[in-house]
Amino acid sequence: MTGPAAASGTRRPLRVRTDPALGGRWTSLATPEREWLWRNPRVPAAARARVRPGDPFVDAGGGEECLPTINGPSDHGEVWSRPWAVDGDDVAHVRAGDLTLSRGLRADDGTVRARYTIDGPPGAGLLHAVHLLLDVGPGARLEVPGRPDTLVVEWPEPGAITPTTWPDGGGVPLDVLGPDDGTARCAVVATDRLDVVDGADRLSLRWGVEAGYAAPVSLVVWRNLGGWPDDGPYRSVGVEPMLGAETNLDRAAPDRKARLDERGRLTWRLTVSASHIARNLPL
Structure with missing residues (x-):
């Protein structure tokens, strides 16, 4: 896994709050200057x-x-709607079907570190995304190195997949x-x-599978600028570090799914840090 790169500006302490009773939901990701998560x-x-489990998203x-999926028949999967059990100060887990998801979450030196372990039947295929909706302005931008392969999903019509590059x-x-601008796009990068x-703030996300495991990783971008839903569009911007390389488990080709190893396990990490361009800021 690639570690967090040094961001421009002054590193800022980042804190996280979650709600295990409500699907392990991330309720806050904030520096002293701002809240990054949109409500x-x-x-x-x-x-x-x-x-409750089985309810619409x-x-x-x-x-x-x-x-185990992002969209499809089980929209946003099974674990967001289930209460999580807490094993300690920074570890929680939830079971859905044959899979158990465990999350260790802590903030060290102002950096948020999430460690995920998924257990289940050996060889089971799945997708797992951390679906973060951001509170950012119209001048914000998303920086990804190079021009990686990109799949625009559910466009130009439902069920379609359009390959392109970032x-x-x-x-x-x-x-x-x-x-x-009245558009909505979902893409896998x-x-x-x-x-x-x-503006003056930067949020840096890095993720990957732990040593000894093999699985594709990618990023889902949800860019909804008043283009969805048809009966009452609004603005929402999502970034989703993901284990896998599709959004619909039923549609995903074998090489786009993550799979549990012969022991029935897969572990990956997400690291989030923040910086601000102003100097001499108080902690």
Whole structure:
């Protein structure tokens, strides 16, 4: 796994909060200057709290854990709607079907580190994404090194997949957010790193499987600038470090799924850090 690169500017302490009772949801990812996670003003907290396994996805914002798929018949997977058990100060786990997901989460020296272990039947195929919705302005940009292969999914029609290269998102720039333009795109990008730059602030994400395991990793970008849903579009921007390389487990080719090893296990890590360009900021 590639470690976090030195971001431009002054490194800032980053804290994280989660809610194990509500699907292990990330409820805050913040520096002293700002909150990075968006909350959907259209969804009351009570609506998210009422969710039970099998319910339709509730787009409350924050960060949701998506396993064993991101979309498809089980929209956003099975674990976001289930209460998690807490084993210690920074470890929680949840079971859905044949799979058990464990997450160790801590902040060391202002860097948030998540370690995920998935257990289940040997060889089982899956997708796992950390679905983070961001509170960023129209001037924000997404930085990915090079021009990696990109799949625009569910475009130009439902069920379609359009191959392209970053930052093209089927006629819209995935790296530039801008004002609302009535478009919505979901894309899978072949990368293990992302920097989100919004004014003076930078959020750096790095991820990968642990040594001894083999699985594809990628990034899902959700760029909805007032293009979804049809009956009441709104703006939401999501970045999703992912284990796998598709969004729909039922549709994914074998080489685009992550698979548990012969012991029935797979472990991967996500590291998030933040910086600010101003100097001499208080901690």
